Amino acid sequence: MIKFMGNTMSISPEFVNNKILVGLAGQQNAGKSTTFNMLTGAGQHIANYPGVTVDKKTGFYRYKDVKVETVDLPGTYSLTSFSLEERVARDFLITEKPDVVVNVVDASSLKRSLYFSFQVLEMGFPVVIALNMMDVAARNGTEINFEALRKNLKVPVIPTVGRKSIGKKELRDAILEVFNGKNHGKIQSPLQINYDALEKPIEDLRQDLAQTTLESRYPCRWLAVKLVEGDSEAVRLVTQALGASCNELQTARRIKDVFEAQNDLDVADYMMGCRDKLATKVIKESVTEKKDGRDRVTEMIDSVVLNRFAAPFFLVLTVFMIYQLSIVKGYELTRYWWPVLAKFRAIVAGFLPDAGMLQDPYVRSMGLWMVDSANALLNYIPIFLILFALIAILEDSGYMARIAFILDRLFNLFGLHGQSTLPFILGGVFAGGCAVPGVMATKGIPDERSRMATILTVPYMNCLAKVPFYTLLINVFFAPYKSWAMLFLSTFTIFVALLVARFLTATLLSSMETAPFVMELPKYHPPTFFGVGQRAVERTWQYIKKVGSIVVAVSVCVFTMLQFPGLGHEKATQFQNEMDQAVTIFHEKSASSSYAHQFKDKAALISLVNVYTDYKTAKLTVKTAEGSRALDAKFQSRYPDLFKFLKPKGDKAAKKINKSLRKLVSKRKGLRRQIKEEQIETSFLGMVGRSLEPLTQWAGFDWKVNVAILSSFAARESSVATIGVLYQQGADENKSLEDRMAAETGGDNFTPLHALAIMVFFAMYPPCLATTIMIKVQTASYKWMVFSMVFPTILGFVVASGIFTGGRLMGLSGIQMMGVFYGLTVLLTIATGLFKHWGKKMTPVSGAPGASIQ
Structure with missing residues (x-):
């Protein structure tokens, strides 16, 4: 049990104010976050400091009738002006003038922590020292005389173990005592360093x-x-x-x-x-x-995980486990999560106008489009919860700093930073990430030039939304070489990102501010369940809010561009006549049924068609006999007068209606599909796609590919959905999209060389709109947002054109050109990395074991 040594505290009941502002400051890895959680509990709010991208975490708690607002300042090693975090922390102290500053100090590395403490004390603020990680200090055989430390520093010193909530009451008491002393002029003279x-x-x-x-x-x-x-x-x-x-x-x-x-x-x-x-x-x-x-313990673990031969093995194993648990296992959880989203869609659909016979009311079409767009992103919530929890475990345990340490020397060759590792992992180093959280994670990079380079290269990673498109084209055009094609797509983007980063940091970003690179290797600590869970939920919620707020606006824009100007009068009349003829045939075929009179009314027939369609759609998701019976009971209860036409049993008159209904629904489905295809072809996006063909033909893109790529700017998932609409031949026979696309793209019109150029362009294509908006948020610049769209488009198109046109001129097949392009990319990356490097070598920091500076 931790006790004070000769330091009793008395709290005066007289307070000038019933609300105080506390700034929580300290070096990185001193346990500041756990101390913040210990003080504030669940009463926290996360935003950004005005005008910058650094997290502003604010928490509130009430203690002894005083409301305390606690602001968790960015973790920094000093209060100079080298990095954005340092400037933000110092500006907050200067401008906000908190009533009390709680300086969280790592008791197990006290001397190193004192340099930061001296800077805080020199600013003259009322300070409380939270001597954290006392359990680690005790395990290392370190004994601290708190009274002597208090007399030397002239401020209260409170021993704590933040992750176990030890010292919580004493720290809160000390905050109130210092605040009370400040208001009554009883504060001790601050520590003054003699120069x-x-x-x-x-x-x-x-x-x-x-x-x-x-x-x-x-x-x-x-x-x-x-x-x-x-x-x-x-x-x-x-x-x-x-x-x-x-x-x-x-x-x-x-x-x-x-x-x-x-x-x-x-x-x-x-x-x-x-x-x-x-x-x-x-x-x-x-x-x-x-x-x-x-x-x-730390030394023993580091002797293995930082061994020059074993370190790469453990790093690859860690990355593999992250993907295995978050992407693979997390994706399995989406099977249970998706039905929840599907129910939400059904609820929304129930409030919208009913579907029409041929075309739905605009409100219904747009409303369901918006919900489907949101669900496409919300479906990844289980993946992100697991992913962010694993990242929090790596951060809290201390291994995340080791990953940065291992990769920094390689990344530094290309103008990146060791801490670029996390954004690339989140973005999808090999496959399965998302660029939105990847760009968000660049906040932790202290070097502004490296941070900008990372922001602009994270979108080159293979996000989960790209995988369906790759899978489609590989299964159609590279089926005999699936493994090689997936390896190519999973790794060449890493080389592209490194090359682009080197180019940007040597040109456009060369004048940006850089900071001395200080990297600390903290001692290993067991993560807490509360801390890991809280950060996983916080980061996932940020993703939901920032992406969800964009989806509505984006989906409306894309929907409008795909729907308008719409069908011409002649086409609309043609489709309507075919539908009317199908309805007439339905009435003729079912005229002998005793139920035929019920559907003379157009509204009644549409209602029957919609119920039948909903029933058949719901049946596709049922996997068991018990589930099928439950679904039947549900529809029978909801539609007692119509259910006999959905599943007739022994009723010949109902069977006749059912037989005619199936033909009508099939005809309706085909016509609706044709209308959708016609609308896309004549829509604004379709016209843009055709107008681009004279240029994109050099990369092997036809208008359908152009439309698919344009539509994927809103969300990568829509690329496959759009292709599914454009390639409809054989859909009535339930052929897969791969089979339909293969049937329509045979011969010289669409070859594996076309597919390779498309996949490479898609990999280098500008980030989706959600990521683009996130780039604007992180850079606070529309200029960089526009650059993130224009530069990859030009680069991707030039590379794709070189692959397609060059491959045709050399007479190479798709798989041959893939090998040639991959080899050239790898050689160029190696040559660029070995070329004269402008950065400085990494050297150890004197007197600071486990740290390095550049």
């Missing part, structure tokens, strides 16, 4: 700043330290307030220049040495090591 030779110049500069308008906005001591240190963000703040030529900036530059000239030492390095000196003193007086202070 020795620079101390007097810094103090003089502080006094100068205190005489300006900055005094009421920023901590002047902190601002003076940062100006002398040469912090670019501090210079910007002063420049905005006082002008670029103000005396204070000139004084800071003079102090820096004089010191460096006299001592031949960088000011920032000297100030870091002063902080290190203080950290060493604090550790010496506060910490006792009974053992050697090492986590032997």
Whole structure:
């Protein structure tokens, strides 16, 4: 049991306010998220900080009649201005001025954590130190004298184990005590680092700043330290307030220049040495090591998983397990989830106008189209829940940092970052991901240039929605080479992504800000069920909200472009005459039935046709005799007067109606299919598809392929659905789409070379609209959103044209051209990676085991 050592706390009942703002700050992997969860429980809200893509997690709790708003700041190693997370954390502290700052510190790596603590304390905020991971420190033989640590840091120090909720009450009490002391002027004087030779110049500069308008906005001591240190963000703040030529900036530059000239030492390095000196003193007086202070469990695991020979094996095994559990097993769960979505569709359909004989009311058609579009994405919820849970386990356990460490050297050759691994995994490194969560996951990449390169290359991964299209074309055109074709599609996109990333970071992104790459290898920790489950639900809900809000608008646009301008009067009349003739035949065939008079009315006949169609559709999903009986009972109960025509038993008159009805429904189904095909061909999208043929013929695309590709921009799943509408020959005989497409694309009109060019273009095609919107959200730029559509289109078309036209000129078959193209892509990737690299090599950080910096 963790207890305080000589640090009793009393809470005054007098509070100036009944609501306080708490900022939760700390380094990455210090257990900040578990501390946040411990304090706030389920009362959390996730958004973004205004104007940036960094997560803003806010939680609320009530304690001793005080409502506490807690903001979980981005995990950073410092409060400088290198990375977006650092700037966001520092800007929040400066602008929001929280009542209390809780600094979460890793007790098992106390000295390393103190550097961040010093920066927070220098800002002059009321601070509480949450000394987290006390269980790990105890296991490593580390004993901490909390009273000595409190006296050195001059702030309350509370031992905690966030994942076990140990220290929760004490931490909440400390927050209230510090807040109470602040409001009554009882707060202790803040810790002040002595910068020795620079101390007097810094103090003089502080006094100068205190005489300006900055005094009421920023901590002047902190601002003076940062100006002398040469912090670019501090210079910007002063420049905005006082002008670029103000005396204070000139004084800071003079102090820096004089010191460096006299001592031949960088000011920032000297100030870091002063902080290190203080950290060493604090550790010496506060910490006792009974053992050697090492986590032997972590060392033992790392000796295996980071072994130069075993590391790739464990990495591939981990990725395989992620796909096996989330994509394979998760997809099996969709069999149970899809009926729920189907019931939802049926409920919506019940509120919409009834289907017509030939064409449905516009409201019904559009409403069901919108629901079907949403269901296509919502069907993946089980997959994402499992996927995000597994990612949370990797993050909490500490292995995700190891993955970044293993791959960073390779990715760095192409301008990417070790932390690009997670977005690529989510996007579908081999097959089965989704670019939306992949783009969302780029938030964690601290290097802006690498983050942008990752955002723009994640869509090249093979998302789950592309797989049906690949499967269709491979089964039709590459059936004897299925394994090779799937290997080709699963891997060549990785090489393309690396090549594109290298090109972008060397050209368009070359001027973007880069940050020193610091990568910490945290100690291994067992994940908590609550933490993993909570993050899985949070991330899935974000996906549902951000994708779901787009689907409605997109589906309406696509539906409209596929429906209008609609059938011409002559065609519409032709189809209607055929339908009227089929109805007449129905009446003639069923005239001898005693029930014939019931369906003289047009509305009654349409009702019978719709009920029969619904019944037959529902029958297709029933797999057991018991289920079939239940379905019969359901329809008999709902339609007692019509059920005998659906399943006549011994009633000859009903059988006659049933026989005529089946022919009528079959004719109606064929006519509706023809109408749909005609509408697509003459629709806006269809006309665009035909107008593009003179250009796309170089890549082997006809107008049907053009329409399928255009429609897939809204959602990749619609590509196969559109092809299913366009290739209808044999549908009445229940032929598969593969058989129908093969029947219509025989000969030289559509060869395996055509199919290869289409698949390659589809793999490099711009991201779907949901991903495009997510790119806009993550980059906060319409320019990059448009670029993410235009660049892949041009690149994909050039490559596809080279494959198709080049293959024809060389007389190569589809499978031969596939091998040639794959070989060229691999060789180009290797050559590009070996070419003179502009980045720096990765070297260990001195004094920080398990970390590296670039």
